[in-house]
Amino acid sequence: MHIMEGFLPWQWCLVWWIIATPCLVFGVYQLKKVLEADREALPLLGVTGGFIFILSSLKLPSVTGSCSHPTGTGLSAFCFGPWVTSVICAIVLLFQSLFLAHGGLSVLGANIVSMGIVGPLVGWTIYRVLRDTRVDMYLTVFLAVAFADLFTYVVTSLELALAYPAEVGGIASSFILFLGIFAVTQVPLAIVEGIVLTLIFKYIVQLKPDILSQLQVFPKEKITSAGSVA
Amino acid sequence: MYEEFLEDIAQANRLREVNTYLKLIAGTGAILLCLLSSSYIPPLFIALVLSGAILFLAGIDAKTYGELFLVPFTFAVMSVAVIILLSGGGEVYWSWSPFPWLSLSLTSDSINKGFFVFCRVIGGMSALIFIALTTPLIDLFIVMKQCRIPEAIVDLTMIIYRSIFMVMDQLVQTYRAQLMRLGYSSLRESIQSFATLCGSVFISSWDAAEDFIRAMDARCYSGKFVVFGETRPVEAVPTILVGAFLAVSSLVVIATQGVALI
Structure with a gap:
């Protein structure tokens, strides 16, 4: 879910750009470190970006009849970390605005903050907390992805509420109203995205577990045992 | 469903040969002017001019262009409805307080504000689509x-x-x-x-x-791609057109300051 061009007043466009920029700079710094350590990572990062782009231009099996699409950022967040993901996401969002007319240029900063920074950060945190516990690997993936998606939408609602506070009750009631309206499409979407990405993850575990152990996404034993059970 | 990208259209559009910087200046300039305007007229003016440029100068099929607006339209209508109901001020036509912390109302100021945001979205989207349809990403690299x-x-x-x-x-x-x-x-x-x-x-x-x-x-890749290619020359006619468009739009922004619907 992207805010579209022209929707936010210029002051807010500026604010979100100011918040997004240091995160992106840090992301680029990390990206350079990743590439220096392992040059082969470059095409893999590229494929992840292409994959996120394609995923978000696909229409999911329609749940509510709206144009809902997965963000795909959760998967990238625990493969490459949240900061590198934010750079990939920024590029993907730029492509989406120029390829598909989704989102926009002045609101790119706001969209980067919601989809590229907060969403992946939440997903990654959940994944890091649960990774070394005894919680099932697939459940971890599901929770991380679903919450990454949910928080993307919570932050988008907050961005809208800050720009357009209500006459009575101010930002808080405006936030609740935006949250309520978008919940109709976004809550089922987050659950479906969680299920779909978990199934994708399961498929990768079954067919090509070496990808996951190479990136050290999960402890090796967890992956091998899950792969052999399936 | 999956095959068609704006990129394919952009590769074949009639403004392909125009200097990339000129097209970017026209598009981003229009976006900035939409954001800076305080009335609903400049965004509509910009949308009109750029739609004309997309349809007649770039030769884009009207149906394709119309379909691009569908998704942003639904989102815009939903969000603008919320803005109209939430904000207040001016003459009150209708109001309802379902909860103590929430009051929905329809007032002259809120309708003005909602309509203004709606027009700004249309203006901004047309500028974005103008860049997307006339500039292939290769040129952007x-x-x-x-x-x-x-x-x-x-x-x-x-x-x-x-x-x-x-x-x-x-x-x-x-x-x-x-x-x-x-x-x-x-x-x-x-x-x-x-x-x-x-x-x-x-x-x-x-x-x-x-x-x-x-x-x-x-092929001896050392971690760096070499991009060949040069931007096309800046020609007189497109430069004058872009300059005139931005100048007239700026004048409209200044002249219509504070003009509201109701």
Whole structure:
């Protein structure tokens, strides 16, 4: 879910750009470190970006009849970390605005903050907390992805509420109203995205577990045992 | 469903040969003017001029152009409705307080505000679509290099661009095969098929990327892409047109300051 061009007043466009920029700079710094350590990572990062782009231009099996699409950022967040993901996401969002007319240029900063920074950060945190516990690997993936998606939408609602506070009750009631309206499409979407990405993850575990152990996404034993059970 | 990108249209549009910077200045300038205006008239004026340029100068099919507006329209209508109900001020036509913390109302100021935001979205979207339909991304890469954006980003951008098409081929084939085998006949079935589709595409893209780096290594790839290409010359007529468009739009922005619908 992207805010579209022209929707936010210029002051807010500026604010979100100011918040997004240091995160992106840090992301680029990390990206350079990743590439220096392992040059082969470059095409893999590229494929992840292409994959996120394609995923978000696909229409999911329609749940509510709206144009809902997965963000795909959760998967990238625990493969490459949240900061590198934010750079990939920024590029993907730029492509989406120029390829598909989704989102926009002045609101790119706001969209980067919601989809590229907060969403992946939440997903990654959940994944890091649960990774070394005894919680099932697939459940971890599901929770991380679903919450990454949910928080993307919570932050988008907050961005809208800050720009357009209500006459009575101010930002808080405006936030609740935006949250309520978008919940109709976004809550089922987050659950479906969680299920779909978990199934994708399961498929990768079954067919090509070496990808996951190479990136050290999960402890090796967890992956091998899950792969052999399936 | 998956095949058509704006990129294909942009490659064939009639403004392809115009200098990239000129097109970018026209598009981003229009976006900025929309944001800076305080009345609903300038965004509508900009949308009108740019739509004319897209349809008649760039020669884009009107149906394709119209379809691009559908998705932003639904989002805009929903969000503008919320803005109208939430904000207040001016003459009150209708109001309702379902909860103590929430009051929905329809006032003259709120209608003005909602309509203004709606027009700004239309103006901004037309400027964005103008850039998307007239400037292929290949041209943007050259601009990015010339603007000294860090090489790591430019390279990653180009590889993502390349892999989008790589992934796309795989995806279309698999999707068609699934569709023929009734893979999307029910919701349950669709979710299963969609996940298999994405999983297999992810794995095959991974393989393709490994082949890609091997092929590049064989050609002495040192971690840097060389972009050849030069931007097209700045010609008189387009420069005058872009200048005139931005000047007139700025005048409209200044002249209509504070003009409201009601």
